[in-house]
Amino acid sequence: MSKEEIHHPTAKQYFRIAMVLSVITAIEVAIFYLEFLGYWMVPILVVLSTGKFALVAMYYMHLRYDHKLFTYLFVTGVVLATVVIFAIISLFSFGIGRW
Amino acid sequence: MSTDVHNNTHEDHDYTTTGLNHRKMLMWAFLGSDCMFFGALIATYLVYQGKSLVGPYPIDVFDIPVTSVSTFVLLMSSMSMVLAYAALTQNKINGFRIWMASTAIMGATFIGFQVYEFSSFSTFHVDIESCAEQKVKYGKFDDYEAELCSNAKDDHVETHDGLKPQTNLFGTTFYTLTGFHGAHVTLGIVWILSLLFLSYKKGMITPERHLDVDLAALYWHFVDVVWIVIFTVIYLFGVFPFPGS
Amino acid sequence: MSSLPIPVPNIKISRPVNPTGIWSWLTTVDHKRIGIMYGITAFILFLSGGIEATIMRLQLAGPELDIVSAAIYNQLFTMHGTTMIFLAIMPLSAAFFNYLIPLQIGARDVAFPRLNAFSYWTFLGGALMLKLSWIGGATDAGWFGYAPLTSIDQNPGKGIDFWILSLQILGVASLGSAFNFIVTIINLRAPGMTWMRLPLFTWMSFITAILLVLAFPVITVALIELTFDRYFAFNFFNVANGGSVVLWQHLFWVFGHPEVYILILPAMGIVSEVLPVFSRKPLFGYATVVLAGAIIAFMGWMVWSHHMFTVGLGPVANTVFTITTMLIAVPTGIKMFNWIGTIWGGSLKLNTPMLFSLGFIAMFLIGGLSGVMHAVSAHDAQQQDTYFVPAHIHYVLFGGAIMAILSGIYFWFPKFSGKMYSEREGKLHFWLMMIGQNVTFFPMHFVGLDGMPRRIYTYAEGMGWDLWNAVATAGVFILIAGFLVMINNLGRHWRNGPTATDDPWDARTLEWSISSPPPHYNFEEIPVVRSLDDWWETKYGTHEKAVPVSGSSEDAHNSDIHMPQPSYWPAVTSLGLFVGGYGIVFNDLLFPYLFAGIGLLITVIGVYAWSLEPVNDPE
Numbered sequence: 001m002s003k004e005e006i007h008h009p010t011a012k013q014y015f016r017i018a019m020v021l022s023v024i025t026a027i028e029v030a031i032f033y034l035e036f037l038g039y040w041m042v043p044i045l046v047v048l049s050t051g052k053f054a055l056v057a058m059y060y061m062h063l064r065y066d067h068k069l070f071t072y073l074f075v076t077g078v079v080l081a082t083v084v085i086f087a088i089i090s091l092f093s094f095g096i097g098r099w
Numbered sequence: 100m101s102t103d104v105h106n107n108t109h110e111d112h113d114y115t116t117t118g119l120n121h122r123k124m125l126m127w128a129f130l131g132s133d134c135m136f137f138g139a140l141i142a143t144y145l146v147y148q149g150k151s152l153v154g155p156y157p158i159d160v161f162d163i164p165v166t167s168v169s170t171f172v173l174l175m176s177s178m179s180m181v182l183a184y185a186a187l188t189q190n191k192i193n194g195f196r197i198w199m200a201s202t203a204i205m206g207a208t209f210i211g212f213q214v215y216e217f218s219s220f221s222t223f224h225v226d227i228e229s230c231a232e233q234k235v236k237y238g239k240f241d242d243y244e245a246e247l248c249s250n251a252k253d254d255h256v257e258t259h260d261g262l263k264p265q266t267n268l269f270g271t272t273f274y275t276l277t278g279f280h281g282a283h284v285t286l287g288i289v290w291i292l293s294l295l296f297l298s299y300k301k302g303m304i305t306p307e308r309h310l311d312v313d314l315a316a317l318y319w320h321f322v323d324v325v326w327i328v329i330f331t332v333i334y335l336f337g338v339f340p341f342p343g344s
Numbered sequence: 345m346s347s348l349p350i351p352v353p354n355i356k357i358s359r360p361v362n363p364t365g366i367w368s369w370l371t372t373v374d375h376k377r378i379g380i381m382y383g384i385t386a387f388i389l390f391l392s393g394g395i396e397a398t399i400m401r402l403q404l405a406g407p408e409l410d411i412v413s414a415a416i417y418n419q420l421f422t423m424h425g426t427t428m429i430f431l432a433i434m435p436l437s438a439a440f441f442n443y444l445i446p447l448q449i450g451a452r453d454v455a456f457p458r459l460n461a462f463s464y465w466t467f468l469g470g471a472l473m474l475k476l477s478w479i480g481g482a483t484d485a486g487w488f489g490y491a492p493l494t495s496i497d498q499n500p501g502k503g504i505d506f507w508i509l510s511l512q513i514l515g516v517a518s519l520g521s522a523f524n525f526i527v528t529i530i531n532l533r534a535p536g537m538t539w540m541r542l543p544l545f546t547w548m549s550f551i552t553a554i555l556l557v558l559a560f561p562v563i564t565v566a567l568i569e570l571t572f573d574r575y576f577a578f579n580f581f582n583v584a585n586g587g588s589v590v591l592w593q594h595l596f597w598v599f600g601h602p603e604v605y606i607l608i609l610p611a612m613g614i615v616s617e618v619l620p621v622f623s624r625k626p627l628f629g630y631a632t633v634v635l636a637g638a639i640i641a642f643m644g645w646m647v648w649s650h651h652m653f654t655v656g657l658g659p660v661a662n663t664v665f666t667i668t669t670m671l672i673a674v675p676t677g678i679k680m681f682n683w684i685g686t687i688w689g690g691s692l693k694l695n696t697p698m699l700f701s702l703g704f705i706a707m708f709l710i711g712g713l714s715g716v717m718h719a720v721s722a723h724d725a726q727q728q729d730t731y732f733v734p735a736h737i738h739y740v741l742f743g744g745a746i747m748a749i750l751s752g753i754y755f756w757f758p759k760f761s762g763k764m765y766s767e768r769e770g771k772l773h774f775w776l777m778m779i780g781q782n783v784t785f786f787p788m789h790f791v792g793l794d795g796m797p798r799r800i801y802t803y804a805e806g807m808g809w810d811l812w813n814a815v816a817t818a819g820v821f822i823l824i825a826g827f828l829v830m831i832n833n834l835g836r837h838w839r840n841g842p843t844a845t846d847d848p849w850d851a852r853t854l855e856w857s858i859s860s861p862p863p864h865y866n867f868e869e870i871p872v873v874r875s876l877d878d879w880w881e882t883k884y885g886t887h888e889k890a891v892p893v894s895g896s897s898e899d900a901h902n903s904d905i906h907m908p909q910p911s912y913w914p915a916v917t918s919l920g921l922f923v924g925g926y927g928i929v930f931n932d933l934l935f936p937y938l939f940a941g942i943g944l945l946i947t948v949i950g951v952y953a954w955s956l957e958p959v960n961d962p963e
Contacts, residue, residue, distance in 0.1 A: 008185070008188070011182055011185060014178055014181050014182060014185070015178065017178070018174065018175060018177075018178035021174045021177075021178075022171055022174060022175075025167065025170055025171055025174065026167075028330075028331065028335060029163060029164075029167045029335075032163060032335050032338075039339070041335070041336075042336065042339075045331050045335055045336070046331070048331075049327055049328065049330075049331040052174075052327045053324050053327050053328070056177060056320050056323060056324050056327070057320075057324060060177050060178075060180075060181045060316075060320045061316075061317055061320045061321075067117065067118075067119055069117065069119065069124070069127075069530070070119075070123070070124070070127040073124070073127040073128050073130075073131050074127050074130055074131045074134075075131075076131055076554075076558070077130065077131025077132060077133070077134035077135055077558065078131070078134050080134070080135065080138075080558055080645065081134040081135050081137070081138025081139075081141075082138070083645075084135070084138055084139075084142060084562075084598055084645070085138055085141055085142040085145065088142045088146060088594050088595075088598070089142065089145050089146060091594065091649065091657060091661055092146045092588075092590075092591075113906070114532075114870070115531045115532065116530065116531050116532060116533040116534075116535075116537070117530060117531055119531065121455040121456065121527050121531055124526075124527045124530060124531060125455070125456070125523055125527050128523050128526050128527065128557060129523060129557075131557070131558070132519065132523075132557040132558060132560075132561055133561065135557075135558050135559075135561040135562055136561035136562075136564060136565060138561075138562075139561060139562045139564075139565035139566070139595060139598075140565055142595075143565070143569065143580065143591065143595070146588070146591060147586070147587075147588075147591075150586050151586055152585055152586040153585075264572070264576065264578050264579075265576070265577045265578065265579065267579065267585060267586065268579050268585065268586045268587060270579075271572070271578040271579040271580055271587075272580075275568070275569070275572060275578070275580075279568075293952075
């Protein structure tokens with residue numbers, strides 16, 4: 001039987017990750033209040049949120065240490081959902097047939 | 100031909116092509132699929148962002164500090180979930196139970212915040228003593244107040260309608276998206292409590308049967324990860340009118 | 345017995361043990377039985393869709409006929425389309441997935457046998473709900489249910505609600521099945537069965553399953569949004585409050601276009617199995633055919649707005665989707681060439697399954713050509729909403745999917761029934777199909793280009809459409825005759841036909857290496873696969889008949905075969921969904937949402953009992 005979980009993060013590492021997640025969240029909220037950033041808030045927050053997403057997926061959901069197949073199964077859904085969201089928004093933003 | 104049967108604990112030793120567990124693979128495929136579910140709901144929300152014909156608008160009702168707290172709680176619940184699983188694999192059943200209970204409690208707290216938020220949104224009201232004075236005093240309105248004042252016959256404007264799903268596109272899409280997320284969380288809490296409950300029955304939750312908890316944990320983290328997206332895209336970006344509006 | 349924190353009654357429901365008769369079917373988890381149930385149910389539903397079509401064609405046989413009213417006609421075309429797609433082609437494909445995939449990969453069953461049973465019972469419930477909706481007024485807004493025709497204002501009856509709920513229930517069934525086959529194909533392949541040794545049908549089924557799990561959630565969301573609009577006055581498609589009816593179209597077709605590849609890829613898989621056997625040659629360019637299938641599935645996500653060319657999306661969108669749609673013809677064309685390459689120079693046996701697969705190539709080609717015509721948005725501006733579209737649809741779905749499925753039915757008939765059918769009657773069926781479908785569907789190209797709109801219940805005299813409509817209707821009777829021949833042939837021989845051998849066709853893949861029908865446990869010993877077309881290589885190639893190493897658990901002897909046991913809970917859980925679905929539609933019976941709540945309770949009980957029941961009970 002294959003041992004998927006050869007590496008186990010320790011409780012301490014899990015706690016550290018939780019702290020990082022909290023700090024990133026705090027930063028996100030702080031950036032939200034910096035009105036001078038305008039639309040620049042968007043890419044900054046996307047990067048930060050993607051970071052949180054990746055931390056939870058890779059460490060809490062153990063994708064980093066598991067067989068790559070699980071990553072493929074999950075990432076396919078994430079990527080396709082993202083692409084479809086952008087496609088639909090674009091179709092509603094351009095052209096004469098918006099409504 | 101004889102049909103010799105094995106009980107469930109041997110399931111994990113049966114032949115598989117990849118050496119990976121069937122149920123874990125199923126859970127990951129399911130989570131990939133669930134991304135499309137939330138993706139469609141998020142796409143609907145974003146298409147309609149900034150397009151509501153009447154208020155209240157996100158900027159009127161969103162309370163970012165409060166939602167930040169509930170976001171933090173949900174993130175911490177992921178930590179507690181992963182510690183519950185770790186405890187189980189180390190045969191610390193009491194630790195497992197404590198962490199599972201705290202995950203459920205934090206999940207329920209998150210739902211409590213959602214309920215509070217839904218109810219405060221739906222009873223949101225505006226009371227402007229005098230539109231003329233308001234304008235002079237603050238120099239500007241936000242959209243909703245300007246809209247109310249411009250439509251009003253008197254100088255005094257009061258509205259108790261609140262934000263309901265029927266009110267406008269924002270209400271419709273917001274409640275549906277966050278409502279389905281909340282439903283996912285609730286299902287997760289029920290699952291976690293069921294496992295917690297079962298752990299009192301001898302032999303049901305053991306280090307050998309860690310997969311049962313691993314599956315619940317994956318689901319729980321997914322629900323957390325979806326909220327990470329929702330918090331940023333819906334709440335934090337809620338201040339903008341989006342392109343194309 | 346335990347120290348549960350809360351006192352819980354000690355309920356013990358024993359597992360069914362060797363049930364016989366109807367209980368054995370209700371509680372079965374055997375993929376072969378489930379496959380047969382899917383096949384028979386789907387075929388009956390296919391016939392019901394055919395009856396709907398026949399009535400439509402009778403109404404259109406001449407101008408200004410009065411066989412059915414406009415209202416009934418609208419229900420007919422809506423139910424016909426929904427039935428054929430969701431209750432006929434998809435479950436017929438599922439019948440093949442279920443029966444064949446474990447056999448083709450050298451497994452004893454699927455990864456989740458109870459989930460498999462659940463998928464069938466849930467499908468049955470959804471199918472019943474849809475067909476029963478004829479009582480009291482069926483859905484009438486087209487199989488794609490465009491808003492605002494489906495709004496509560498424009499369509500207050502329960503027909504739309506039954507359509508919505510049955511599609512949601514059918515979606516659950518399809519998703520369950522798809523997840524099952526994804527895990528099964530990845531994880532239960534026999535030792536040595538690498539990806540590039542997988543039979544083509546299994547490959548196409550795998551790709552189809554991936555499409556299913558990614559596409560269905562989108563229509564689930566669209567239907568939920570529609571439900572909330574109808575029941576709770578939400579604004580998703582409420583134009584008065586800023587909603588967009590075009591959003592429905594986008595969400596529907598993001599699902600809908602991958603859906604048509606879900607309909608055709610398994611059929612293409614069947615053809616890719618049949619042609620090599622009856623050409624006595626391997627499939628030409630196996631890897632290319634696999635890759636082409638994968639590319640079709642991938643590109644299928646990029647073309648959906650070709651269903652919306654006349655909505656007014658603008659020239660940029662229309663151009664982008666024209667290009668992507670034309671491009672997707674390329675991998676399809678590649679497969680065509682590979683099929684031709686397969687039969688080229690082969691030692692052809694033109695029996696019934698082979699004829700149907702060859703017929704598929706010819707008919708699908710025609711459908712593909714009209715499809716490329718549709719791809720060009722400027723052309724489509726003329727063709728959209730005319731009969732040119734049903735012409736295209738029926739060439740690809742009848743001439744394509746159904747012909748391939750029929751090929752598969754005849755091909756695998758000896759395997760699943762253990763009997764042989766009459767070849768003469770099979771050929772007769774084939775010719776009736778070929779003549780019938782061309783007589784019925786080819787004229788639709790003409791009247792379509794001549795301006796006859798779709799979904800009209802009648803047409804005026806003097807439009808110039810009379811002749812071809814009459815011809816099309818005549819063709820229907822040829823098709824009916826063909827299906828009667830088929831039912832008679834297969835029905836009689838399933839009961840009393842000559843016994844079939846294990847490998848009557850001298851075929852290539854593993855299912856032919858075991859008896860007809862296979863034993864309950866499929867393989868006495870899990871085979872070790874050494875090449876593509878391993879069974880053919882075993883017979884004619886350099887492989888000696890291998891002594892398989894037992895691929896099952898280390899402690900098992902060859903005579904200890906572990907088979908999953910029957911269970912009540914899949915059917916119970918399905919029942920809960922069925923009751924719940926009706927409860928949502930009839931939500932004001934006795935108490936608001938009472939029956940929805942009861943349905944939910946049954947489902948929850950089913951799920952818990954299922955979870956707590958081990959895969960197999962300890963002795």
